Amino acid sequence: NAGVTQTPKFRVLKTGQSMTLLCAQDMNHEYMYWYRQDPGMGLRLIHYSVGEGTTAKGEVPDGYNVSRLKKQNFLLGLESAAPSQTSVYFCASSYGTPDDQPQHFGDGTRLSIL
Amino acid sequence: GDSVTQMEGPVTLSEEAFLTINCTYTATGYPSLFWYVQYPGEGLQLLLKATKADDKGSNKGFEATYRKETTSFHLEKGSVQVSDSAVYFCALSEGSWGKLQFGAGTQVVVTP
Numbered sequence: 462n463a464g465v466t467q468t469p470k471f472r473v474l475k476t477g478q479s480m481t482l483l484c485a486q487d488m489n490h491e492y493m494y495w496y497r498q499d500p501g502m503g504l505r506l507i508h509y510s511v512g513e514g515t516t517a518k519g520e521v522p523d524g525y526n527v528s529r530l531k532k533q534n535f536l537l538g539l540e541s542a543a544p545s546q547t548s549v550y551f552c553a554s555s556y557g558t559p560d561d562q563p564q565h566f567g568d569g570t571r572l573s574i575l
Numbered sequence: 576g577d578s579v580t581q582m583e584g585p586v587t588l589s590e591e592a593f594l595t596i597n598c599t600y601t602a603t604g605y606p607s608l609f610w611y612v613q614y615p616g617e618g619l620q621l622l623l624k625a626t627k628a629d630d631k632g633s634n635k636g637f638e639a640t641y642r643k644e645t646t647s648f649h650l651e652k653g654s655v656q657v658s659d660s661a662v663y664f665c666a667l668s669e670g671s672w673g674k675l676q677f678g679a680g681t682q683v684v685v686t687p
Binding site for chain 1: 579607609616617618619620621624626664666668674675677678679680
């Protein structure tokens with residue numbers, strides 16, 4: 462059982478380049494989330510989705526776009542990478558809201574923007 | 576808005592010592608409270624939760640009690656092991672939209 466799989470695990474980009482981070486879950490979860498983790502700041506929600514074809518902004522959405530064309534996949538895009546986007550990115554999924562079901566996290570993508 | 580404040584780390588302990596990690600929150604309503612744990616190189620995983628005042632969550636020897644009067648959800652373990660070395664995050668969820676608000680995390684290092 463793979464759970465939540467993030468691709469790639471590491472990436473180095475130059476300022477202005479674009480890239481897409483892929484999150485795939487095999488648990489048939491409705492909810493999916495993208496977070497970034499920065500030292501001393503915990504996890505901050507970038508975007509989330511409550512079902513296939515839906516997306517919504519989180520706490521820090523600027524500079525990112527997302528898509529949920531298939532229920533099992535949630536893509537995070539950086540159109541023009543900036544050094545401030547250097548971070549560790551985590552995807553998570555859940556069957557329902559946190560009151561009912563826990564969020565399951567991937568192992569993270571470490572992204573460096575030079 | 577909602578927020579979570581945790582004690583700063585790292586917290587360094589010897590094996591079999593007692594662990595407490597303080598967590599306080601600010602919320603407009605009645606949130607559910609959670610502790611998540613992140614082991615080195617891994618994503619977060621739910622450790623325990625409490626959904627209403629005076630509830631006690633427990634798992635793997637860890638406990639935390641939802642204290643509405645002090646807006647706190649402190650994590651405790653009576654006897655830690657080296658394998659408990661990790662970063663611990665306190666979090667809250669308010670409302671039905673499924674979003675979590677995390678604290679900054681507390682690193683715990685347990686030495687043999």
